[in-house]
Amino acid sequence: xxxxxxxxxxxxxxxxxxxxxxxxxxxxxxxxxxxxxxxxxxxxxxxxxxxxxxxxxxxxxxxxxxxxxxxxxxxxxxxxxxxxxxxxxxxxxxxxxxxxxxxxxxxxxxxxxxxxxxxxxxxxxxxxxxxxxxxxxxxxxxxxxxxxxxxxxxxxxxxxxxxxxxxxxxxxxxxxxxxxxxxxxxxxxxxxxxxxxxxxxxxxxxxxxxxxxxxxxxxxxxxxxxxxxxxxxxxxxxxxxxxxxxxxxxxxxxxxxxxxxxxxxxxxxxxxxxxxxxxxxxxxxxxxxxxxxxxxxxxxxxxxxxxxxxxxxxxxxxxxxxxxxxxxxxxxxxxxxxxxxxxxxxxxxxxxxxxxxxxxxxxxxxxxxxxxxxxxxxxxxxxxxxxxxxxxxxxxxxxxxxxxxxxxxxxxxxxxxxxxxxxxxxxxxxxxxxxxxxxxxxxxxxxxxxxxxxxxxxxxxxxxx
Amino acid sequence: xxxxxxxxxxxxxxxxxxxxxxxxxxxxxxxxxxxxxxxxxxxxxxxxxxxxxxxxxxxxxxxxxxxxxxxxxxxxxxxxxxxxxxxxxxxxxxxxxxxxxxxxxxxxxxxxxxxxxxxxxxxxxxxxxxxxxxxxxxxxxxxxxxxxxxxxxxxxxxxxxxxxxxxxxxxxxxxxxxxxxxxxxxxxxxxxxxxxxxxxxxxxxxxxxxxxxxxxxxxxxxxxxxxxxxxxxxxxxxxxxxxxxxxxxxxxxxxxxxxxxxx
Numbered sequence: 084x085x086x087x088x089x090x091x092x093x094x095x096x097x098x099x100x101x102x103x104x105x106x107x108x109x110x111x112x113x114x115x116x117x118x119x120x121x122x123x124x125x126x127x128x129x130x131x132x133x134x135x136x137x138x139x140x141x142x143x144x145x146x147x148x149x150x151x152x153x154x155x156x157x158x159x160x161x162x163x164x165x166x167x168x169x170x171x172x173x174x175x176x177x178x179x180x181x182x183x184x185x186x187x188x189x190x191x192x193x194x195x196x197x198x199x200x201x202x203x204x205x206x207x208x209x210x211x212x213x214x215x216x217x218x219x220x221x222x223x224x225x226x227x228x229x230x231x232x233x234x235x236x237x238x239x240x241x242x243x244x245x246x247x248x249x250x251x252x253x254x255x256x257x258x259x260x261x262x263x264x265x266x267x268x269x270x271x272x273x274x275x276x277x278x279x280x281x282x283x284x285x286x287x288x289x290x291x292x293x294x295x296x297x298x299x300x301x302x303x304x305x306x307x308x309x310x311x312x313x314x315x316x317x318x319x320x321x322x323x324x325x326x327x328x329x330x331x332x333x334x335x336x337x338x339x340x341x342x343x344x345x346x347x348x349x350x351x352x353x354x355x356x357x358x359x360x361x362x363x364x365x366x367x368x369x370x371x372x373x374x375x376x377x378x379x380x381x382x383x384x385x386x387x388x389x390x391x392x393x394x395x396x397x398x399x400x401x402x403x404x405x406x407x408x409x410x411x412x413x414x415x416x417x418x419x420x421x422x423x424x425x426x427x428x429x430x431x432x433x434x435x436x437x438x439x440x441x442x443x444x445x446x447x448x449x450x451x452x453x454x455x456x457x458x459x460x461x462x463x464x465x466x467x468x469x470x471x472x473x474x475x476x477x478x479x480x481x482x483x484x485x486x487x488x489x490x491x492x493x494x495x496x497x498x499x500x501x502x503x504x505x506x507x508x509x510x511x512x513x514x515x516x517x518x519x520x521x522x523x524x525x526x527x528x529x530x531x532x533x534x535x536x537x538x539x540x541x542x543x544x545x546x547x548x
Numbered sequence: 549x550x551x552x553x554x555x556x557x558x559x560x561x562x563x564x565x566x567x568x569x570x571x572x573x574x575x576x577x578x579x580x581x582x583x584x585x586x587x588x589x590x591x592x593x594x595x596x597x598x599x600x601x602x603x604x605x606x607x608x609x610x611x612x613x614x615x616x617x618x619x620x621x622x623x624x625x626x627x628x629x630x631x632x633x634x635x636x637x638x639x640x641x642x643x644x645x646x647x648x649x650x651x652x653x654x655x656x657x658x659x660x661x662x663x664x665x666x667x668x669x670x671x672x673x674x675x676x677x678x679x680x681x682x683x684x685x686x687x688x689x690x691x692x693x694x695x696x697x698x699x700x701x702x703x704x705x706x707x708x709x710x711x712x713x714x715x716x717x718x719x720x721x722x723x724x725x726x727x728x729x730x731x732x733x734x735x736x737x738x739x740x741x742x743x744x745x746x747x748x749x750x751x752x753x754x755x756x757x758x759x760x761x762x763x764x765x766x767x768x769x770x771x772x773x774x775x776x777x778x779x780x781x782x783x784x785x786x787x788x789x790x791x792x793x794x795x796x797x798x799x800x801x802x803x804x805x806x807x808x809x810x811x
Contacts, residue, residue, distance in 0.1 A: 089744075096744050110727075403731045407748050441742050443735025443749070444607055446702035466609030484605045488613035491568075492620060494597035501572055517740050521747035522778040525573050532571040532578035536594045 088414060088437050095408040101237055102407060108236045109399075109406040115343025116397060116451070133336045134455035136329045137391035140321070144381060144390075147290040147323045148372065154293025158355035160368045168198030171373045175200065175282070175315055178369055179209055182313055184279035188271075190299065190307040191215040192284025193231050193394060194317045194373055197416045197429075200282070211282070212274045214303035216267050223250050229410030231417060232341045232396040237409050271303065281311035281365065285318035286393070287333060288370070291326045295370065297351035298337060300344075305351050314365040316353070320377045321390040333393060336453035340395035376429040385464050389424050391454045398448035398458055404441050413438060420448035420458045427465055436469040501531045559591040562674075563625045563632045567639045568600035569770045577770060577796035581635040581671050583807050584798055588678040595624050601634075603642040608737045611650070618647045622660050632664060635671040635798055636769050637700035644668040645703060672713055672768050672797050673706040681716045685806035692800070693723045693762035695753070695776065697769035698731050710768060710797065717804050723760035727752070734775035750779045758787055768797045 086094070095101055120126040140147060152162045165171035171194075179187065187204060189195065189211055201222070204211045213222045217234035221227060224246055228234030235243070240258055247266055248254050255262035283304055287296040295316050297304045308314045324333065338344045357364035381387050399405040399419025410418035415426040415435065423442060427435040439462055448458040470481075490500050504527040511526045518524060562585055566578040582592045602617030621643065625632045634640035644665045651658035694714060696707040714722050733739065733749025740746075754776050757765050767773050777794035780787050 092742075092744055096748055102748075403733070403749050404742075404745050407745060439609075440738070441745060443698075443731050443733065443738040443742075443746070445698040445731035445735065447698070447729070447731065450702050463607060463609075466607070467611045470609040470611070480608070481610070484608070484610045484613050487605065488616065491599040491602075491613070491617055494599055497599045498596070504572060517743040520743055521750060521782060522739075522775065523782045525774055525778055527572050528575045530575065532566045532575035532594075533596055535575050535579060536566075536582070537596065 086414075088412070088441070091412040091414060092408050092441070095412040100239070100242075101409055104237055104239050105406050105409045108233065109401075112233075112343065112396075112400045116340055116400070117343075119339035119343040119345060129332060129336060130453055130455060132332045133393075133453055134391065136324065136332060137393070137454045138388075140324060141381060141387055141390050143325070144320065144323070147325060148320060151288055151290040151293060151323050152372075154291060155355075155370055156293075158293045160293060160295075160355055160370050163369060163371045165371055165373050165375070167375050168373070171198050171317065171371050171375070172200060172203040174371055175317070176204065176207055176209075178313065178315060179204070179280055180207075182279055184313070185209060186274070186278050187211040187280045187282055188214050188274050188278035188307050188311060189218075190281070190283035190297065190304040191218055191234070192282065192317055193228075193416060194284055194319050195282065196228060197319075197375065198317075198373065200317075212271070212278075214271050214274065214301075214307050215299075216264060216301060216303075219267055219271065220246065223247075227411065227416070229418065230396060230399060231394055231419075231421075237411065275306045275310045278307075278311040280313045280315060281307035281309075282315045282317065283308050285316050285322050285370075286337065287330060288318055288323045289325075289327050289330065290323050293354065294327070295351075295353040296330065296334075297353065298334065298347050298349070299351070300342075300348045302349055305349055308351060308353060309364050312365055313367045313369070314353070314356075315369045315371060317371045317373060319373050319375070321392070337393050337395050340397040340451070340453040380428050386424075386428060386461060388456050389421075389428060389461060391456050392421055392425075393454055394421075395453055397451040397453060398456075401447040401451040403443070403445060403447065408441070413441075420462070421456075424458060424461045424465065427469070432465065432469045432472055436465075439466050439469060498531070498533055501527070501533065505529055505531060559589060561593055561630050562590045563627075563630050564592050564594045565598055565601070565621070565625070565632055565634045565639065565643070566594065567634065567636045567770065569774065570635060573774065574770050574796065577635060577798050580796065580798040580802040580807075581633070583802050584671070584675055584679070584805075585633065587680070587805060587807060588675055593630065597624055601639040601642040603639060603646070604736050606642065606646060607735075608741075615650050618650050618661070619657065622647065622657070622664050625664060626660070628663055628667070631667045631669055631674070633669050633671050633674050635796065636771070637670045637697050637704040637706055638769050638771055640668055640670040641699045641703035670700070670704050670706045670768065672801075673704065673709045676709045676713045679713070679716075679801070680805070684718050684804060687719050687804055687806075689719045689721070690764065691721045691723060691760075691762045692764045692766055693725055693757050693760040695725075695732060695757060695765055695767040695769075695772055696728060697767055697772045700768055701729060706768075713797070713801070714766070717801075720804075723762050725753075725756035725760050727756055732772045732776050734771050736771065739775060747779075750775055751783070754780050754783070754787065758789070758793075763793065764800065765794045766797050766800050767794070770796060 155162050163174045201211045213219045220235040229237040253266050285295050286298045338347050356368045380389050398421050402419050405419040413422050415422050417425045423438045442462050444459045446459050490497050508526045511524050570578040585592050602614040606614035647661040648665050700707040732753040733746040773794040777792040781792050
């Protein structure tokens, strides 16, 4: 991105259409989720279970991954480990080149966004088409997803109609969503038939059976993983779960939190390539296990719960900042609260630390998280880490807090400062501060509470005790 | 209940942590908190050596100053028999939930922090079942709206007691705004560091609160009230408001119980 975070924020806030699109869509999702979890007790119980399952996964991650690998191999799924995005891209390219593949169809995968797979394959002359409708729309407009579940949520129907006309030369009646979906479906059907390889993400990978679970609504996930002769599944390490018994809990939490659905239209359980007596399905299935910084996150006890995330998007739907600036402003693969926590950990606090400032610590994200990730606490912890790790100990802000601490650690000095501020209250209108751009500056009181209490005889003075 | 075994009935003592915001900008809310506590039969101790709870640097990423302020505050309110009452959900939450996380496990400081945590209460929550609701003087009818602060909702979990208290007042009508659980955009230093986002949030919140038609906007957090109130005054022509409609719950209760302001 050529612009910085604050410039992107300004741009987003200056776009009333964008803001209206997000405000409306996020509110709709919040209401749907609320209805799906209308039984407060059930929600709490389910959430507790979900959190416990994910905690267990984080604790036993290495052992579960080895078990997953073994079971996948037994099922005929070829397993590849990738330490970072480059390695994952290379692994996928190698498979594609071995097959002399030129056309790839891809189901929705945030991990593939993270490693920028589409661009990488394009550089090697391999066309990679998104088959999720939202992803297809953003790809058509050379954009990135603005939401991890609803990639094109920043666009309204009119904008998509115009985009289809411009890029595909197909005119559809104004406001006709079904017509737009019809266009996408027609084009994508051909792509499914022609594709040499199908790539997908993974929502959950079951360790003890070597099964890959894919949650989706459009059927594109099923087509991407069954129609082409080769299927490559790409997953972040943390998506492993121990067994199928824990799947219903996570599945219920995921779909209700994401879209308010009790169950999605499709739940794909993939346990290997086509067997000898079977007539369909891919001939080869590959699983690429992507680390890309995740193992490091796990090493940090205070931050490791970042990996509990099941990528439902509820935190962004509930975030008052995200709902106003939208996903693109963050400039990272994962936007919103989980993005503010993940991105600085994957890319470094020095590069991405400023994302942490766009949070009022209001707690709405943590309250909505279906696996009890204390997102505000993680953001706060990362702010502490940023400060501790910074070489810039003499920044303007550090100096402000140094002076602040001096005053507030000395009650006498504090009271003198208060009195001084009260004496100079007439100058309030001249204090320069960003606060003034949208608010009046409050004047200090003529007499502080300390002073007024001192004057009352009926309050016991127990200073120092 | 009195904790003294002396024969003369001694009033139960409570500590008041006034908060730096109330101290500097809204002392009346602090005096009103004292008046309410006294009305409920408590003797209020206000140590003059109190300053701030340390939340501003703590939330901004500066842990060291927060830690030294926490130690100082814990030391100041050290009598284990005396509850600490705070007229702000946000500052109460800092003391109750964040102080203990600042110290290493199994240390004396941690023990002291946990002890203070257990006896720290948000003012309205502390008082809600101790007020003389049956003795309300006749007050004029008033439409009010309540801003449930994020700390009251999601940290201290006291927003529901704020409702309960208001529901027991005579002659008021309580309205809730659209998006009632959404942040007002204050967030301490967030309102300066991320001013453009904060400003939009504050504007939406102010608009929703005013759209209820309420004459007063009530809350138990002066941070939110300062943010919302100063924005409404800033935009007074757009909002068609002459005066700042924001009021701390303590001050509202003092008026409804007919208590004289102390000065």
